[in-house]
Amino acid sequence: MRKPAAEADAPQKAAGNQPKTARGEATRKAILTAAERVIGEKGYNDASIGHITSEAGVAQGTFYIYFTTKEQVFSELVLEMGRLVRHTIAEATQGIGNRLEAEEAGLRAFLEFVQAHPDLYRIVQEALFVDPAAYEEYYKTFAAGYRSGLVAAEAAGQISKGDTETRAWALMGIARALGEQLVVFKSEKPISELVASAYDLIANGIKP
Amino acid sequence: MRKPAAEADAPQKAAGNQPKTARGEATRKAILTAAERVIGEKGYNDASIGHITSEAGVAQGTFYIYFTTKEQVFSELVLEMGRLVRHTIAEATQGIGNRLEAEEAGLRAFLEFVQAHPDLYRIVQEALFVDPAAYEEYYKTFAAGYRSGLVAAEAAGQISKGDTETRAWALMGIARALGEQLVVFKSEKPISELVASAYDLIANGIKP
Structure with a gap:
């Protein structure tokens, strides 16, 4: 059953690590920009973390420095x-x-x-x-x-x-x-x- | 890749058999009403034809008299x-x-x-x-x-x-x-x- 908005898990605003350096912040933004393009094009279900890191030009492991899932x-x-x-x-x-x-x-x-x-x-x-x-x-x-x-x-x-x-x-x-x-x-x-x-x-x- | 609307398959308006009797039309409507409820609640991905026919109170095979997929x-x-x-x-x-x-x-x-x-x-x-x-x-x-x-x-x-x-x-x-x-x-x-x-x-x- 679909979760109504009120009962759904709260978005994990503080999850993942917040980058401490300008370079870290730039990498995090590059991943978000890539996610925008990949999820926008493929849709959420068909987009994978691999697609996103590949689009962002970073190693897949780098994703997990900034995001959890x-x-x-x-x-x-x-x-x-x-x-x-x-x-x-x-x-x-x-x-x-x-x-x-x-x-x-x-x-x-x-x-x-x-x-x-x-x-x-x-x-x-x-x-x-x-x-x-x-x-x-x-x-x-x-x-x-x-x-x-x-x-x-x-x-x-x-x-x-x-x-x-x-x-x-x-x-x-x-x-x-x-x-x-x-x-x-x-x-x-x-x-x-x-x-x-x-x-x-x-x-x-x-x-x- | 997500299909843009213009290139997507046209909806199969004439697919499935159009019911010829009032009773057939009533069954078809019952399946659509059940689909409205089941897909609305579970979302498209999680809804199955079995869920829909069960909600409509008809045998699963009956679905295929009126719809193909x-x-x-x-x-x-x-x-x-x-x-x-x-x-x-x-x-x-x-x-x-x-x-x-x-x-x-x-x-x-x-x-x-x-x-x-x-x-x-x-x-x-x-x-x-x-x-x-x-x-x-x-x-x-x-x-x-x-x-x-x-x-x-x-x-x-x-x-x-x-x-x-x-x-x-x-x-x-x-x-x-x-x-x-x-x-x-x-x-x-x-x-x-x-x-x-x-x-x-x-x-x-x-x-x-």
């Missing part, structure tokens, strides 16, 4: 992706005082990130089946940050009053659907057009 | 789910002349369907890995219908002018994210509140 490198990859996406959006919206402008810039940054990491979408989606706790953490952390931003913008009168929780989920749903358009359904619509159309919907709705 | 019953399930969702929304919005009201009624019907079929979400998501062609057909068929509705509403002046293709994907993204809230993240927010908040966003946007 394939499960653990997968969890770490999902959480690392979440941190990277949030960091990218935070950087893109830094210094933008108006929430509506920040929505637009954040959506653009997200779609550019997805396009630059075409395997991200599949990896996060596959986490629902491979590591439900990491999937839940990915989306819940994202939603909590999104919601805080909406609450502050509402208080500042930058957006209309509304249910910030549902809005956060709905706006994330829009971003995710457009990201899927790019990397799963291979839409050739430029990101600028996707962002402009979505922004118009988000800001003004579709009422005539 | 586990792959095929899965594809058929994804496509059947798509037909059912579209039929449910069409029924709920029939006779509603105004598109904005139809958006609201359609979203409510979709979320009620997802809540009544809690395994649907996982099954469709898992199709991205198990049967990319069925996944693509599910979303593309849905999007094409959604877009036609928006094009007609735009022509009738019931919604503002805009990029109907991106709007269709964005609106589907909202519905999917709220459905996930219900069945994956176990939100206890009533459907009526989710619909009211999402409708406000869809109709009016968040501009103050």
Whole structure:
């Protein structure tokens, strides 16, 4: 029986050894980048630790200096992706005082990130089946940050009053659907057009 | 290597025998309903044809009267789910002349369907890995219908002018994210509140 997210084992955030040197950190990142490519291409079940170390250009034994199992490198990859996406959006919206402008810039940054990491979408989606706790953490952390931003913008009168929780989920749903358009359904619509159309919907709705 | 959706084998829509009698049709539906429950609970890999026939209360050999393989019953399930969702929304919005009201009624019907079929979400998501062609057909068929509705509403002046293709994907993204809230993240927010908040966003946007 599939484990529901709440009962699943917590991702082993501290498992494996944290590298102590810059070279160690570079090797760990190379393994994560290779895992992104290999798991994104082959899928979790068909990807092996050997495939990952071969892609990273390190000996198989090196994997175990940084990670304990394939499960653990997968969890770490999902959480690392979440941190990277949030960091990218935070950087893109830094210094933008108006929430509506920040929505637009954040959506653009997200779609550019997805396009630059075409395997991200599949990896996060596959986490629902491979590591439900990491999937839940990915989306819940994202939603909590999104919601805080909406609450502050509402208080500042930058957006209309509304249910910030549902809005956060709905706006994330829009971003995710457009990201899927790019990397799963291979839409050739430029990101600028996707962002402009979505922004118009988000800001003004579709009422005539 | 994972097969991209476009190159994957087309789902064998005509595979297996189509039942010729009402009783045969009832047995076929019972097997699909059992597959929905078993694959939804165990995941595709861990679900077996034996589990499905046992859940359906039929002999294992009976499965092969209607389906050829586990792959095929899965594809058929994804496509059947798509037909059912579209039929449910069409029924709920029939006779509603105004598109904005139809958006609201359609979203409510979709979320009620997802809540009544809690395994649907996982099954469709898992199709991205198990049967990319069925996944693509599910979303593309849905999007094409959604877009036609928006094009007609735009022509009738019931919604503002805009990029109907991106709007269709964005609106589907909202519905999917709220459905996930219900069945994956176990939100206890009533459907009526989710619909009211999402409708406000869809109709009016968040501009103050």
